[in-house]
Amino acid sequence: MTVTVRFAPSPTGFLHIGGARTALFNWLFARHHGGRFLLRIEDTDRQRSTQAAIDAIIDGLKWLGLDWDGDIVFQFVRSARHAEVARRLLAEGKAYCCYASPEELEQMRAEQKARGLPLRYDGRWRDRDPREAPPNVKPVIRLKAPRTGETVVEDRVQGRITVANEQLDDMVLLRADGTPTYMHSVVVDDIDMGITHVIRGSDHMTNTFRQVQLYRAIGAEPPQFAHIPLIHGADGAKLSKRHGALGVEAYRDMGYLPEAMRNYLLRLGWAHGDDEIIPTDQAVEWFDLGGVGQSPARFDFAKLDSVNAHYMREAPDARLAALMRPFLEKKRGKPIDPHGFARVLRGMPGLKPRAQTLVQLADIAAFYVADRPLPMDDKAQKLLTPEAKAMLGRLRSRLAGVTPWHEVAIEEAVRGFAEAEKLGLGKVAQPLRAALTGTTASPGIFEVMAVLGSEESLGRIADQAGG
RNA sequence: GUCCCCAUCGUCUAGAGGCCUAGGACUCCGCUCUUUCAAGGCGGCAACACGGGUUCGAAUCCCGUUGGGGACGCCA
Numbered sequence: 001m002t003v004t005v006r007f008a009p010s011p012t013g014f015l016h017i018g019g020a021r022t023a024l025f026n027w028l029f030a031r032h033h034g035g036r037f038l039l040r041i042e043d044t045d046r047q048r049s050t051q052a053a054i055d056a057i058i059d060g061l062k063w064l065g066l067d068w069d070g071d072i073v074f075q076f077v078r079s080a081r082h083a084e085v086a087r088r089l090l091a092e093g094k095a096y097c098c099y100a101s102p103e104e105l106e107q108m109r110a111e112q113k114a115r116g117l118p119l120r121y122d123g124r125w126r127d128r129d130p131r132e133a134p135p136n137v138k139p140v141i142r143l144k145a146p147r148t149g150e151t152v153v154e155d156r157v158q159g160r161i162t163v164a165n166e167q168l169d170d171m172v173l174l175r176a177d178g179t180p181t182y183m184h185s186v187v188v189d190d191i192d193m194g195i196t197h198v199i200r201g202s203d204h205m206t207n208t209f210r211q212v213q214l215y216r217a218i219g220a221e222p223p224q225f226a227h228i229p230l231i232h233g234a235d236g237a238k239l240s241k242r243h244g245a246l247g248v249e250a251y252r253d254m255g256y257l258p259e260a261m262r263n264y265l266l267r268l269g270w271a272h273g274d275d276e277i278i279p280t281d282q283a284v285e286w287f288d289l290g291g292v293g294q295s296p297a298r299f300d301f302a303k304l305d306s307v308n309a310h311y312m313r314e315a316p317d318a319r320l321a322a323l324m325r326p327f328l329e330k331k332r333g334k335p336i337d338p339h340g341f342a343r344v345l346r347g348m349p350g351l352k353p354r355a356q357t358l359v360q361l362a363d364i365a366a367f368y369v370a371d372r373p374l375p376m377d378d379k380a381q382k383l384l385t386p387e388a389k390a391m392l393g394r395l396r397s398r399l400a401g402v403t404p405w406h407e408v409a410i411e412e413a414v415r416g417f418a419e420a421e422k423l424g425l426g427k428v429a430q431p432l433r434a435a436l437t438g439t440t441a442s443p444g445i446f447e448v449m450a451v452l453g454s455e456e457s458l459g460r461i462a463d464q465a466g467g
Numbered sequence: 468g469u470c471c472c473c474a475u476c477g478u479c480u481a482g483a484g485g486c487c488u489a490g491g492a493c494u495c496c497g498c499u500c501u502u503u504c505a506a507g508g509c510g511g512c513a514a515c516a517c518g519g520g521u522u523c524g525a526a527u528c529c530c531g532u533u534g535g536g537g538a539c540g541c542c543a
Contacts, residue, residue: 008543009543010542010543012542012543042543043543044542044543045542045543047542048542048543049543098541101541102540102541105540105541106540109539109540112468112469113468115468116468116469117468117469118468118469118470118539119468119469119539119540120469120539121540140541142541155472158471158472158473161471161472162471163470163471164470167469167470167471167539168470168539169539171540172540172541174541175541176541177541179541181540181541181542181543182542182543183543185543186543201537202471202472202473202536202537202538203536203537203538204537204538204543205471205472205537205538206470206471206472206537206538206539207538207543209470209471227472229472229473229536229537230536230537232535232536234478236535236536237536264479267479267480267492268479268480269479269480270480271479271480271481272481273481273482273491274480274481274490274491274492275491275492276479276480276491276492276493277492293473293479293480294472294473294474295472295473295474295535295536296472296473296535296536296537297478297479297480298478298479299478299479300478300479300493300494302478302493302494303478303479303492303493303494304493305493306492306493306494307492307493309506313506350505352506353505353506353507354504354505354506355505364504364505411502414502415502418502424502425501425502426501426502426503427502428502429502429503430502430503432502433502433503433504439503439504440503440504441503441504441505442503442504443503443504443505444501444502444503445502445503446502
């Protein structure tokens with residue numbers, strides 16, 4: 001049987017980081033085994049499902065590079081099938097009609113809570129004669145779950161997990177309006193789609209027992225389950241919208257590379273010995289459920305930054321420049337002309353080891369496309385003393401004679417000038433850097449001049465030089 | 468409250484009874500390289516939650532305590 005997994009988000013919001021990791025693990029598992037990775041949108045909650053959320057999930061998966069097989073399955077479309085299975089169970093006596101109203105059940109739970117009892121449906125209609133049903137009340141269909149014995153799940157991550165059946169109540173399969181519940185739809189769809197492995201967050205752990213009972217009632221063999229621990233926020237609390245559970249598009253907008261995101265997310269909960277940098281093709285080769293950890297992990301931006309910095313250094317200059325472009329244009333508030341973009345591209349080798357994100361990369365690349373005269377930051381301004389300005393004037397004259405305008409020739413000229421002036425190179429380089437970049441930190445100054453070209457370099461120096 | 472799960476440096480983790488005076492990565496701190504800032508190289512700080520067992524021997528197995536998380540909907 002070919003390995004078949006699915007990622008099954010509900011379209012009630014963006015694709016958050018936990019969902020992204022679940023999708024990644026499923027995708028890796030499928031690709032590792034040469035199996036299929038299916039996408040199913042769980043939109044049975046008509047009130048909360050939105051097209052915007054569906055789009056966000058699809059965009060997020062695409063950005064992360066997680067391609068699914070076949071067509072997207074929309075769960076709601078299959079509701080007739082779900083109802084059919086529920087009614088079959090009803091006919092077989094494995095399910096029953098429950099006429100308790102929502103208000104009645106709410107009251108039941110309130111009483112249970114008040115008396116310190118477990119919150120469970122008490123099975124009040126389980127064995128009651130349907131002829132006693134109140135008039136004009138549409139019933140829900142509940143599973144007639146076993147009341148004795150225990151349900152065992154052999155989880156591929158958590159190991160064997162057991163629960164006493166008396167802890168579980170009779171879950172609703174079909175709502176009063178005839179629509180299926182999540183619990184029921186999931187099981188029917190997973191059976192129909194031939195899902196062999198269910199890899200999902202451990203918040204679904206307790207659902208699993210109920211779902212296994214449903215599989216048994218339907219007469220199907222349950223798939224293998226693998227519950228991966230949740231991701232927590234930096235403070236250890238549950239990752240919620242308030243605790244940095246951002247959509248993947250937020251990470252894209254913060255300037256993270258998708259391959260870095262995949263690597264970081266992979267290491268959050270999965271390990272292969274001491275390996276840290278694991279490119280995606282390597283991950284596909286190595287991924288296994290045995291490497292998944294059992295305890296929750298905290299999301300750590302510092303580590304993500306470091307991983308991202310690594311992948312930025314490895315990325316080809318042209319790709320990085322293209323990816324960074326929108327960030328730089330946003331920062332400038334206007335487009336970059338081809339001339340400026342060419343500079344950024346040429347300057348990329350010196351730029352990329354100095355940034356951890358595309359946002360930072362745009363920040364430090366900005367001077368390459370800045371218009372003259374450049375604004376000087378405070379530290380740069382401080383360096384440009386009257387003496388320094390005069391020095392820059394003399395240096396400019398010397399530089400004007402450099403041909404061809406190449407890095408090596410420029411360096412020779414500047415070093416020769418410093419020597420002639422009896423100045424340390426730093427005394428010359430720092431004011432020069434200020435004039436050329438408007439800051440005190442930048443790529444190597446000879447590289448900067450070479451990239452800028454002689455005309456622009458001399459112009460910028462002249463802008464700051466005295467006399 | 469009931470049930471389920473988890474527990475190694477600040478964080479992510481390696482560790483499947485002796486290889487552990489517990490390894491790697493990130494962060495932080497030094498040193499080095501150096502025209503600045505990075506990157507790189509070298510080095511440092513830092514952990515087996517606690518208590519009982521089992522065993523010749525336990526971070527690793529068992530039990531308990533504590534702590535954390537998750538689930539208890541006609542939401543998914």
